[in-house]
Amino acid sequence: MTMQNVGRPTRPEGSTETAGFQSxxxxxxxxxxxxxxxELDGWTKTGVDLPEPEADASDLAGLTRAGLELPGLSEPETMRHYVRLSQKNHAIDLALYPLGSCTMKHNPRxxxxxxxxxxxxxxxxxxxxxxxxGALELMDRLSHWLKTLTGMPAVAxxxxxxxxxxxxGLLCIKAAHEAAGQGHRRTVLVPTSAHGTNPATAAFVGYNVTEIAQTPDGRVDLADLEAKLGDHVAAIMVTNPNTCGLFERDILxxxxxxxxxxxYFYCxxxxxxxxxxxxxxxxxxxDAMHINLHKTFSTPHGGGGPGAGPVVLSQALAAFAPAPWVVSGPDGLHLVEEAVDEAASAFGRMSAFHGQMGMFVRAYAYMRSHGADGLRQVAEDAVLNANYIKASLSDVMTPAFPDGPCMHEALFDDSWLDGTGVTTLDFAKAMIDEGFHPMTMYFPLVVHGAMLIEPTETESKRELDRFCHALRSLAATAKLGDVERFKxxxxLAPLRRLDETLAARKPKLTWRPEFPANQ
Amino acid sequence: MRFTKDHEWVVLQGDVATVGITAHAAEQLGDVVFVETPEVGKTVKAGDAFAVVESVKAASDVYAPISGEVIEANGELGSAPETVNASPENGGWFAKVKLSDPSEYEALMDRAAYDAFLATQ
Amino acid sequence: MRYLPLTPSDRAEMLAVIGAPDIDGLFVDVPQAARLAGPVDLQPHAGELEVERELAALAAMNRPAGAGPFFCGAGAYKHHVPATVDHIIQRSEFLTSYTPYQPEIAQGTLQVLFEFQTQVAALTGMDVANASMYDGSTACSEAVLMAKRVNRRGKAVLSGGLHPHYAATTQTIAHAEGMEIVRLPAAIDAEAAVIDAIDDQTACVVVQTPNIFGVVTDVSKIAEAAHAKGALLIVVTTEAVSFGLLRSPGEMGADIAVAEGQSIGNALNYGGPYVGLFACKEKLVRQMPGRLCGETVDADGRRGYVLTLSTREQHIRREKATSNICTNSGLCALAFTIHMTLMGGVGLQQLARINHAKARELKAAVEGAGIEVLTPRFFNEIAVRVKGSAARLVDDLLGQGIVAGVPYSRLDPHAGLDDVLLLAATETTTSEDIAALAAALKAA
Incomplete structure (x- = not known):
């Protein structure tokens, strides 16, 4: 035979011990x-090829800037820089991203x-x-879908x-009260479990905020609501299903x-x-409800926006909606951009132009893909997945509200961690090592050490099982006393825990040449 | 030194009260990263929110334990908020207030009463 | 359904684990009267091909900016965006991630935000910038509210050169907060008129440069006048490319600079999503709205980034927050940052000079057509006076395949400026486009 034994080894060699290995x-x-x-030596470079301008700026003497110190990078350098950065992010496309109340579902391409x-x-x-x-027609069709799905007559x-x-929504409510001589109503009632934006928004429009108590089973305390309602109350702001992941049984x-x-009832x-x-x-x-198109209708979250928040309105509030809106005329669709004449009760304008058109297109494509039947299935599978997680973890973790089904998210408290030395934060950080994004933590505030898990409908049973297995393994490890793993x-993440105290005490918010890198 | 149920402390010298937050409060807050002290010259009523203390995760109002006029604020906390953690009941004082009603001071808890109050929390 | 992984047998198995008889068993908390028996009255699901066809048909009913001569500006500008930008923002790790709540696995987004903040601070000539706002108009209204927090005064003066949508947005929001808004009458070269309106109750003055009529103004004197009365100067810019040529707001004494960042990295998108730029002097940072990213170190001492100073924000402060804002405009900020990184200071300055040169060419051409140009000093946008209604002219020229700019009356119908037309030129405008417009204007 001819011996051909040159070349590379074809099986791993050496010790399998790699702990503590440093490149x-x-x-x-x-x-x-x-x-x-x-820090990439781009101060005199640019990655775009532009022609020489055909005129100078001599007509702007005294109005032009001396220079602009910002680095430019060639196209390959730019591509590599941002692709490398991208690899330091978790994403829905990589694994389950169960941030409760954020609805991290698949984003169709x-x-x-x-x-x-x-x-x-x-x-x-x-x-x-x-x-x-075509754009106005799309806005009109989107409006029709949103109004039909919510059973509301108008949408901004x-x-x-x-x-x-x-x-x-609150500005519509305020305008409606003022139009009815009810401008003295200055209080908004908000449940203690509400998202922080609710009281912040109420205060933003000049309203006082009064909290409504919660019942032991995680719902609005009707008696407390009734006691706090009165001639001074402009609106209530209630999330439904609420931030505990529960449907408000007494909603009617x-x-x-x-x-x-x-x-008025702001939902x-x-x-x-x-x-x-x-x-x-x-x-x-x-009476009014915003719809996060980036949650329910799956426009991408983009690392924190842009979102879109159309507001559906009841008949009582419809006349106060802000410009612009689409109307149909004999020669096609028109856009009412200035609230005059018959629309004079509109309260004003929320922003320049007409809203997040890019999100409208995406949301409408999503709705049309699912259709009336598919959207119903979306809700059912979202709720089914959350209840499956709750059922699969309830013997090792403590559900905050064990009785009855949850809706689209399962809420656990931290009492099952008592005595382990592991906190909700530690547990969440350990999930990162297992390849999952942590759940929403410490929210809602009404549940101690809250862990709010929202799987969404776009997770397969196999992925849910993998997730539950990981959490069960972590829970068992925590109870066995392997505290170091958690602390x-x-x-295995790109970085270990970061010093937020340092960041807040000595804020460094921009790169400056006089700030040397910390490494 | 006297204390309130909102975890402020007061030390009286003549008619000037030095005010801060208690060691217990500082520990509960965690790492203090920012302090907003009251404006000098401002008149405060006992119970008014007159300063803000922030940790990374929380922002808390500090209430004036006694009524009077703010005559000095601890400027050092602006650049060194960590003093509130390091020395809450001494170097981490917030403000000095010229008392308008000395009886308010007498009504506050002494150390033993405050410790007993903490034990009930 | 292609977006739903569960099969009927999965569902049955899962219901058994849960111990629910059927899916309705999970909706028992919904009052009987409010349960829908079946699907609502809307079309059923559709395949990808069918949906794509419907949307393509709707898109085809629109006339895109790139389809021919096109001169609209007035707060949104058609610029060329390098292909690299859209490729990177569609990467899963950027597109399908969320607010970087877990910094250990969000350093990509966070480092981008830190780069973005630094770029915005440099462009505006300010000390610090936030991680972006919804758009320029909402950034403007937030700046006015911030001024009120800084000096505890209740009045804002808005220049007559401010984009009318920005003014309306600010009026709406600031009015709700109980502020008094003095909106000066629309006037073409009126930035200096705000000086007379400043008094010792004024929290801030808001001026725009280049303004809605395209006028470039040195606001230094306004800054001096405002500061003399203890008021803040807020400078608004709707065309971010102008930062490549004009003196920056910071250089001219602005306390807060806000801008629409769409021009850099972002498509027109019929008005959104865009990206608001928000920058200010360092001493005001704690009153700033919106998210902020800051540098720190991890447990091993390695450099990293986190969201910081979050005690200003709604999730901690609740009703005492500086703003109710929850998100920023992350992906649009990313697009801005990538495009800005490709250009660098060198490229943006070149791009800005090209824009300015195109506008000079446009001005000469319309003057040659016998049209009066109203804007004395401009960057890439001019206001002209046409015969009769500018709105009617624009409709007429659309019939000839020319999108002849924005009639000022569309933004502000009550100003009595029905014959004023706003025209913008950018690097995408060709000499042929300009010639076509000039010929059509001459014939009109």
Whole structure:
């Protein structure tokens, strides 16, 4: 035979011990350390090729700047820099991202494709309406879907995010009260479990905030609500399903009492994804509700926005909606951009132009893909997945509200960690080592050491089982006393725990040449 | 030194009260990262929110334990908020207030009463 | 359904684990009267091809900016965006992540925000910038509220050169907060008129440069006048490319600079999503709204980034927060940062000079067509006076395939400026486009 034994070894050699291994450069294999763009020698470069201008700026003498010190990088350097940075992020496309109340579901790429069609992406907001009929038609169809799904007669599309939608809804309510001679109503009632934006928004429009108590089973305390309602109350702001992941069983009584007291019912629609297609907020007596298109209708979260927060409105509030809106005329669709004449009761304007059109396209594509039947299935699967997690973990973790089903998210408290020396934060950080994004922690505030898990409907049973297995293993480890695993977690992330105290005491908010790198 | 149920302390010298937050409060807050002291010259009523103390995770109002006029604020806390953790009942004082009603001081808890109050929390 | 992984047998198995008889068993808390028996009255689900066809048909009913001569500006600008930008922002790790609550696994987003903040501070000539706002108009209204927090005064003066949508947005929001808004009458070169309106009750003055009529103003004197009365100067810029050529707001004495960042890295998108830039003097940072990213170290002493100074924000302060804002405009800020990184200071300055040169070409051409140009000093946008209604002219020229700018009356119908037309030129405007417009204007 001919001996051919040259070449590379084809099985691992040497010790399998790699703990504590350090590379010589600080890099970690595929995970590269990446400096700031300001440290990449780009001060005199640019990565764009532009022609010489055909005229000078002599007409602007005295008005021009001397220079602009910002680095530029060539295209390959730019690509590599941002691709390396991207690899330091967790994402839905990588693994379960169970942030309660954030609804991190799959983002279909058809929606991205549609939003980039030239007819939508390359359309100027002030192009003549004759050039934008397709955009107005899309806004009209989206409005129809939102109104039909919520059972509400009107919608204001322009708010740019959930909190902006809350603001829009409360401004409608304020305008309606003022128009009815009820401007003395200055109090908004908010449950203790509410998201921070609710009281912040109420205060933003000049209202006082009074908290409503919660019952032991995690719902609005009706007796307390009734006691606090009165001639001074402008509105209640209730999230439904609420931030504990529970449907407000007494919702019809809540709206009846509120209306009887002359107040309006603002519903925070952050959790609409749990009931879309099965329950219409209009049937619950809601007067105004924002819809986070980036949650229920799956427009991408983009590392923290942009979102979109259209607000559906009851008949009582419809006349106060802000400009702009779409109307139909004999020669096509028009956009009412200035509230005059018959629309003079509109309260004003939420922002320049017409809202988050890019998100409207994506949300509408998502709705059309699912259809009326599919959206109902979305709510059912979201609720099923959350209850499956709750059922699968209840023997090792302590559900905050064990009795009855939850809606789209399962809430646990930290009493099961008592005596282990492990906190909710430690547990969450250990999940990072197992490849999962932590759940929402310490929210809602009414539950001690809260862990709020929202799987969404786009997780398979297999992925849920993998997740539950990981959490069960971690829970068992915590109870066995392996505290170090948790206190020092994460061990395997791009960075270990960060010093937030240092960041807040000595804020460094921009790169400056006189600030040397900390490494 | 006297104390309130909101975890402020007061030391009286003549008619000037030095005010801060208690060691217990400082420990509960965690790492203090920012302090907003009251404006000198401001008149405060006992129970008014007159300063703010922030940790990374929480912002808390500090209430004036006694009524009077603010005559001095601890400027050092601006650049060194960590003093509140290091020395809450001494170097980490917030403000000096010229008393308008000395009887308010007498009504506050002494150390034993405050410790007993903490034990009930 | 292609977005739903569960099969009927999965569902049955899971219900058994839960101990619920059927899916309705999980909705028992919904009052009987409010339960829908079946799907609402909307179309059923549709395949990807069908949905794409419907959306393509709607898109085809619009006339994109790139389809021919096009001169709209007035707060949104058509610029070329390098292909790299859209590729990177569609990476899963940026597109499908959320607010960086867990900094250990969000350093990508956080480092981008830190770079973004530094770029925005440099462009505006300010000390610090936040991680972005919804858009320029909401940034403007937030700046006015911030001024009230800083000096505890209740009045804001808005220049007559401020974009009318920005003024309306600010009026709406500030009015709700109980502020008095003095909105000066629209006037083409009126930034200096705000000086007379400043008194010792004034929290801030808001001026825009280049303004809605395209006028470039040195606001230094306004800054002096405002500061003399204890008021803050807020400078608004709707065309971010102008930072490449014009003196920065900080250089001219602004206390707060806000801008629309769409021009850099972002498409027109029929008005949104865009990205608001918000920068201020260092001493005001604790009154700033919105998210902030800051540098720190991890447990091993390695440099990293976190969201910081969050005690200003709604999730901690609740009703005492500086703003109710929860998110920023993350992905649009990313696009801004990538485009800005490609250009650098060198490239942006070049781009700005090209824009300015195009506008000079446009001005000469419309003057040649016998049209009066009203803007004395401009960057890439001019106001012109046409014969009769500018709105009617724009509609007429659309019939000839030309999008001839924005009639001022569309933004502000009551100003009596129906014959004023706003025209913008950018690097995407060709000499042929300009010639076509000039010929059509001459013939009109």
């Amino acid at each position: 010589l450069t600080g890099g970690r294999g595929l995970l590269q350390d990446e400096p700031l763009i300001f 058809l929606n991205e494709k549609a939003a980039r069609m030239a007819g939508f992406a390359d359309l100027h907001p002030l192009a003549p309406v004759g050039a934008t009929q 599309l322009s708010p740019k995010a959930g909190a902006h939608g809350e603001l829009c 009584d809540i709206s009846r009492l509120t209306h009887a007291a002359g107040a 925070d629609g952050a959790n609409f994804n749990a009931i879309v297609g099965r329950v219409r907020p209009g049937d619950l007596g809601v 020092n977690a994460p061990h």
